[in-house]
Amino acid sequence: MKYSVVVVDDHTLLSQAIEGMVNTFDKFKVLYTCKNGKELADKFSASPKNIPDIVLVDVNMPVMNGIETTELIVEKYSSVHVMALSVEDADGTILKMLKAGAAGYLLKDTKKQVLETALLEMMDNGFYHTKDVTNLLIDSVSGRGNNGHKFKDNELTFMKLACTELTYKEIADKMFLSPKTIDGYRDCLFTKLNVRNRVGLVMYAVRNKIYTP
Structure with missing residues (x-):
């Protein structure tokens, strides 16, 4: 049995590359790809068979961006794990995605084995955070990010x-x-x-x- 994954990214070539990479993982298979959150929402509404275990979502997309998409998934499809996969590394953007309900945040230059580990941990533990993201979360709660x-x-x-x-x-x-x-x-x-x-x-x-x- 393989866990199902959907890739949401408006860059077609990059989306296809991510799909190809995920399909090499033993326990994961990409169901389909979407260009934005609106397209994903339409697929979800069309059939329960279109609802995956994990959604890999970009942050900056037309029509419906990653933050809006994550909020929609968390509100209506709570069983789906959302992992942000983006080039955006600004603290503010990362925090917005996590507050929207993303269970993890990875940059697109992440190594293949790290992505596979992240997907596995998301299915096992419900979330995956890198050391940098963990520190960012701690700082945002403690206030050290503002004072240090x-x-x-x-x-x-x-x-x-x-x-x-x-x-x-x-x-x-x-x-x-x-x-x-x-x-x-x-x-x-x-x-x-x-x-x-x-x-x-x-x-x-x-x-x-x-x-x-």
Whole structure:
């Protein structure tokens, strides 16, 4: 017996690659793929046979994004485990997905064996969290994420670039990231540092010698 998996991702080639990878796992088989949450919801409504054990869902998708999709699954199909599989690594985005009900969060550059382990643990334990995600959850509950001021490398890079005259779009291009990911870094840092705008972020960076004019 194999556990059933559905892949929800608007990038067709990537979706097919994930499907091919999962189908090599001994205990898992992909039922079908969808391009967004709306398409998934329609499949679920069409037949109980379309409801899998696990949904691997991207965060940024048109029509219905990963957060909305996760909320829908958790509300109406509570037996389905949701694993986020995304390029987005901003703390704010990860927390939003977990709060929506995702039982795990992996980046798309995750190694094959890690993905297989994650799927197995989700079926055995109901969830799978990497060390980074576990620490993020602990920090979000304890408040250490706001007071300890520990930054990821990409957050530091973003902060330094935010101190220049570059626009957020130009920063995204320079860091080879999507504008939405940059927005995630910005919002997360605003919350973490208790600042309201870019000026406050620059002042913090200069004051703490993260950026030297």
